[in-house]
Amino acid sequence: MPQTSDVIIIGAGIAGTSVAAGLADQLSVTVLEMEDRPGYHSTGRSAAAWVPSYGPEVIRALTRASGDFLKRPPTEFNDLSFTTPRGEMVLGLPGEEEEIDAYRAIGMRDITGEEARERIPLLRTEAISSILVDETAVDIDVDALHQAYMRTLRKSGGHIICDAAAETISRQNGSWHVSTGKGEFAAPVIVNAAGAWGDEIAKRAGVRPVGLQPKRRSVAVVPMPLETSVDQWPLSINSREAFYFKPQSGKLLVSPADATPVDPHDAWADDMALAEAIDQFQRYVDVEVTRVEHTWGGLRTFAPDGDPVVGFDGAAEGFFWLTGQGGYGIQTAPALSRIAAGLIQGLKIPDDIAATGVSHGQLSPQRFR
Ligand SMILES: Cc1cc2nc3c(=O)[nH]c(=O)nc-3n(C[C@H](O)[C@H](O)[C@H](O)COP(=O)(O)OP(=O)(O)OC[C@H]3O[C@@H](n4cnc5c(N)ncnc54)[C@H](O)[C@@H]3O)c2cc1C
Numbered sequence: 296m297p298q299t300s301d302v303i304i305i306g307a308g309i310a311g312t313s314v315a316a317g318l319a320d321q322l323s324v325t326v327l328e329m330e331d332r333p334g335y336h337s338t339g340r341s342a343a344a345w346v347p348s349y350g351p352e353v354i355r356a357l358t359r360a361s362g363d364f365l366k367r368p369p370t371e372f373n374d375l376s377f378t379t380p381r382g383e384m385v386l387g388l389p390g391e392e393e394e395i396d397a398y399r400a401i402g403m404r405d406i407t408g409e410e411a412r413e414r415i416p417l418l419r420t421e422a423i424s425s426i427l428v429d430e431t432a433v434d435i436d437v438d439a440l441h442q443a444y445m446r447t448l449r450k451s452g453g454h455i456i457c458d459a460a461a462e463t464i465s466r467q468n469g470s471w472h473v474s475t476g477k478g479e480f481a482a483p484v485i486v487n488a489a490g491a492w493g494d495e496i497a498k499r500a501g502v503r504p505v506g507l508q509p510k511r512r513s514v515a516v517v518p519m520p521l522e523t524s525v526d527q528w529p530l531s532i533n534s535r536e537a538f539y540f541k542p543q544s545g546k547l548l549v550s551p552a553d554a555t556p557v558d559p560h561d562a563w564a565d566d567m568a569l570a571e572a573i574d575q576f577q578r579y580v581d582v583e584v585t586r587v588e589h590t591w592g593g594l595r596t597f598a599p600d601g602d603p604v605v606g607f608d609g610a611a612e613g614f615f616w617l618t619g620q621g622g623y624g625i626q627t628a629p630a631l632s633r634i635a636a637g638l639i640q641g642l643k644i645p646d647d648i649a650a651t652g653v654s655h656g657q658l659s660p661q662r663f664r
Pocket of ligand 1: 462593
């Protein structure tokens with residue numbers, strides 16, 4: 296006999312655990328995770344930033360709608376803020392005026408080279424034609440956020456079952472049946488929160504894929520010379536997203552901002568792209584990188600139009616999509632999980648999120664049908 300619940304969620308990354316936490320006080324919820332621990336894939340590999348200027352319009356609205364929760368969570372959810380101040384600086388090179396204007400249009404502020412050097416004393420401002428800032432960007436404690444969602448889920452009686460890859464998925468007598476190495480599970484509603492594997496899960500369930508594309512991104516952590524304190528530096532990104540860097544525990548995280556289309560897999564870093572990124576970094580910051588401490592790669596998964604896919608599939612009863620968060624799935628998780636938990640329970644998008652300009656039609660999988 297299968298173990299039954301009201302909702303099965305596939306994937307224990309930030310997407311699956313956040314929607315699970317939002318549902319578990321009303322419904323019985325089982326989260327199935329193929330790895331031996333939650334957060335092993337994209338959620339555990341992010342740059343841990345909340346950057347309101349980042350991404351397309353829908354993402355920016357979802358990011359704004361998530362900011363208060365991340366900065367000042369309800370005390371019953373977490374005692375402490377999940378964020379610490381960071382700030383963002385956009386570096387425009389000659390020829391990038393169009394991109395810089397787009398950042399200005401969404402409210403980023405120009406600063407002088409001198410003001411930029413107050414923030415990053417080693418910045419080689421002579422090579423940079425425009426510098427914009429947004430002081431509101433913050434770092435996110437991703438692990439604390441993920442843990443808080445899982446704690447909330449468990450407090451309400453929900454379960455996360457690891458080493459439980461959804462192998463076969465079928466609809467029988469009004470329920471989805473999922474077979475795993477840890478037994479069989481059944482529920483009338485299944486949530487596809489499988490990140491890079493989202494289309495794969497759909498195929499297994501006999502549901503038409505939406506065209507998700509995982510893209511690999513590489514990151515290197517480089518130690519800084521003893522006399523160089525980087526802790527107060529802002530996250531700094533080139534206006535064409537050709538590279539970015541941000542402080543991490545006294546060192547610098549440097550990324551080529553690569554977005555190489557790949558199949559879903561356990562990703563690793565592209566060493567060539569990282570070498571180029573470090574070279575670029577040294578062109579704009581007067582530091583010699585002598586050593587790379589460690590590297591990693593992760594997958595950012597996009598729908599064809601770059602916006603998340605959230606909602607019931609029109610052609611498969613009880614099959615709910617929560618995928619396509621791209622490079623923004625942490626900073627948008629509070630808003631996306633509230634939207635998803637509401638839609639699953641037959642509610643509309645919460646008014647405060649709708650007020651930021653997000654509509655169901657922009658997120659629904661039906662836009663690809
Ligand atoms: C280098 C990098 C930097 C990033 N920086 C940021 C950032 O600064 N800010 C931000 O907001 N976002 C950032 N992101 C994006 C963010 O990490 C993702 O959008 C987010 O983690 C996606 O969460 P998820 O839960 O959908 O995916 P995942 O965390 O990948 O979770 C999906 C889960 O589904 C499981 N799964 C798959 N198939 C099955 C199956 N058959 N059965 C059971 N389980 C299955 C997987 O094992 C996995 O645990 C970054 C991503 C990368 C790679």
